[in-house]
Amino acid sequence: MQATQIEVNQIRKDFPILLRRINGKPLVYFDNAATTQKPSSVITSISEYYTTYNANIHRAVYQIAEEATNAFETTRDKVSSFINAHSREEIIFTRNTTESINLVAYSWGRKNVGRGDTIILSELEHHSNIVPWQILCQERGAQIKYLTIDQDGNLDLSELESCTSNNNVKLISLSHMSNAIGNIIPIKYIVKIAHSFGIPIFVDGAQSVPHLKTDVTDIDCDFLAFSGHKMLGPTGVGVLYAKKKILEEMNPFIGGGDMIKEVHKYETSYNDLPHKFEGGTPNIADVIGFGKALDYLNKIGIENIRRHEIELTKYALEEMSNLKNIQLYGSPDPYQRGGIISFNLGDIHPHDLATILNEEAIAIRSGHHCAQVLMEKLEVPATSRASFYIYNTIEEINIFINALHKAMRLFRL
Amino acid sequence: MSDDIYREIILDHYRNPRNKGKMTDADVVIHDSNPLCGDQIDIYLKVKDGDIDDIKFDGRGCAISQASASMLTEMILKKPLTLAKDISKEDILENIGLTNLGPARIKCALLSLKVLKMGMVKYYEDKEPVTAEKLEKDSNLY
Ligand SMILES: Cc1ncc(COP(=O)(O)O)c(C=O)c1O
Numbered sequence: 001m002q003a004t005q006i007e008v009n010q011i012r013k014d015f016p017i018l019l020r021r022i023n024g025k026p027l028v029y030f031d032n033a034a035t036t037q038k039p040s041s042v043i044t045s046i047s048e049y050y051t052t053y054n055a056n057i058h059r060a061v062y063q064i065a066e067e068a069t070n071a072f073e074t075t076r077d078k079v080s081s082f083i084n085a086h087s088r089e090e091i092i093f094t095r096n097t098t099e100s101i102n103l104v105a106y107s108w109g110r111k112n113v114g115r116g117d118t119i120i121l122s123e124l125e126h127h128s129n130i131v132p133w134q135i136l137c138q139e140r141g142a143q144i145k146y147l148t149i150d151q152d153g154n155l156d157l158s159e160l161e162s163c164t165s166n167n168n169v170k171l172i173s174l175s176h177m178s179n180a181i182g183n184i185i186p187i188k189y190i191v192k193i194a195h196s197f198g199i200p201i202f203v204d205g206a207q208s209v210p211h212l213k214t215d216v217t218d219i220d221c222d223f224l225a226f227s228g229h230k231m232l233g234p235t236g237v238g239v240l241y242a243k244k245k246i247l248e249e250m251n252p253f254i255g256g257g258d259m260i261k262e263v264h265k266y267e268t269s270y271n272d273l274p275h276k277f278e279g280g281t282p283n284i285a286d287v288i289g290f291g292k293a294l295d296y297l298n299k300i301g302i303e304n305i306r307r308h309e310i311e312l313t314k315y316a317l318e319e320m321s322n323l324k325n326i327q328l329y330g331s332p333d334p335y336q337r338g339g340i341i342s343f344n345l346g347d348i349h350p351h352d353l354a355t356i357l358n359e360e361a362i363a364i365r366s367g368h369h370c371a372q373v374l375m376e377k378l379e380v381p382a383t384s385r386a387s388f389y390i391y392n393t394i395e396e397i398n399i400f401i402n403a404l405h406k407a408m409r410l411f412r413l
Numbered sequence: 414m415s416d417d418i419y420r421e422i423i424l425d426h427y428r429n430p431r432n433k434g435k436m437t438d439a440d441v442v443i444h445d446s447n448p449l450c451g452d453q454i455d456i457y458l459k460v461k462d463g464d465i466d467d468i469k470f471d472g473r474g475c476a477i478s479q480a481s482a483s484m485l486t487e488m489i490l491k492k493p494l495t496l497a498k499d500i501s502k503e504d505i506l507e508n509i510g511l512t513n514l515g516p517a518r519i520k521c522a523l524l525s526l527k528v529l530k531m532g533m534v535k536y537y538e539d540k541e542p543v544t545a546e547k548l549e550k551d552s553n554l555y
Contacts, residue, residue: 347427348476349476382451410416411424
């Protein structure tokens with residue numbers, strides 16, 4: 001049975017970094033959209049691998065190599081069930097979301113996108129869901145079209161059908177949750193429309209998978225990418241999910257060891273899925289660590305995490321909207337957004353605000369959040385961003401609000 | 414510490430920047446940005462008889478970068494180029510009263526000096542290649 005209420009104080013004990021003090025004050029970590037902190041179970045699993053069964057995987061027959069292979073491949077099973085994939089062969093390990101997107105742009109894109117074709121993105125996208133497609137389109141003579149958003153950052157879905165019905169659309173690639181303003185898009189509906197025109201859909205799940213229940217069988221997306229480090233796991237582990245049929249038809253991305261079946265002087269046959277897309281020695285230790293992160297998330301329950309974040313976001317939005325001179329971006333409805341709050345306070349530049357908050361040991365992000373297309377749309381050069389996860393508390397939000405008051409005093413607002 | 418950074422004088426230069434704007438008949442125009450923060454500075458220089466006859470800056474960014482640029486223009490307007498040439502990063506930090514900035518924010522404070530030095534490189538390129546070379550080195554501030 002999963003607890004229905006998150007025991008935050010209990011959870012916090014599992015994260016050693018939360019004992020850190022900055023300028024004599026306890027660290028308030030509100031940059032979870034960039035990367036999350038790691039529980040002890042993840043941290044110790046990595047040193048356990050190196051101290052007790054470090055070996056390369058997949059080829060050797062001795063015991064510790066088998067242990068390592070098992071631990072590595074067990075994570076694949078955990079990922080597969082975490083997102084409810086049809087089979088473990090649909091789970092490819094990469095370095096991060098960015099690499100997963102590039103893999104598809106390279107292997108799938110070069111085969112399926114040609115002169116005059118179109119790829120549809122939205123104005124909400126992270127640079128890593130823009131640049132690989134630009135490179136592809138420039139190379140193939142194809143073009144990108146953007147779904148637009150309104151002032152609250154909601155996608156204008158009225159354009160969807162007219163955009164998609166165009167014969168030349170080859171792919172739609174959208175982030176399920178905006179990393180810059182937190183908005184969640186109605187992905188299932190969009191997939192349905194896309195599929196009714198026979199167009200595959202790529203979901204950038206870097207922000208959604210860590211915070212929202214993600215069931216690829218239910219959503220029926222063709223591709224999904226996400227990063228382990230944004231969901232309690234170590235850096236250096238990303239996932240690409242794709243439907244098996246699509247993966248089978250795709251050419252490899254990185255050629256080398258592990259991704260082959262037989263190599264001869266002038267030709268090679270490729271390994272079965274998923275190994276066909278995992279050339280070279282992978283990040284064994286961190287994939288094992290990522291498995292422990294998934295165990296941790298499963299123990300808490302992703303629905304409970306979502307509920308906790310809605311509560312935090314609701315409280316923070318209420319408190320922040322009372323501040324004079326505040327500009328809040330994104331949907332005002334906490335149910336339509338993740339625990340990401342982007343804002344500006346008077347004429348205080350986000351970098352100045354982040355400096356002032358740092359003195360209170362509060363870590364927030366300031367800048368364009370790798371979403372310059374969105375920033376241009378919102379007509380701001382930069383915003384400040386606070387983003388939450390399972391270990392954050394209402395008390396921390398109170399500390400944050402007090403620090404915003406301090407910043408206003410310093411800037412005589 | 415932020416009480417020290419965001420003093421009245423910094424806020425005043427941030428909100429009421431001196432010599433801000435564009436110049437149509439500049440001898441040198443130079444632009445640079447700090448990709449980390451998105452701070453941007455353009456500097457326009459007009460030189461007459463070896464003096465900085467007019468200077469304007471344009472740009473956007475945090476209080477530190479903008480105030481620092483504004484104060485730098487005040488510091489060198491109508492002064493000989495030879496004097497502007499020798500301004501060091503310590504001079505800037507002292508001038509704006511921020512001598513203990515962290516490594517991330519120090520770039521904000523020094524962006525305008527970097528742009529100015531790059532501008533002078535451009536100015537000296539044909540006239541005095543040796544000076545241009547030295548300035549080029551100097552513009553490597555962080
Ligand atoms: C929506 C979105 N897409 C892609 C990325 C890129 O993730 P990574 O840096 O792990 O490749 C991020 C991370 O910032 C993100 O938030």
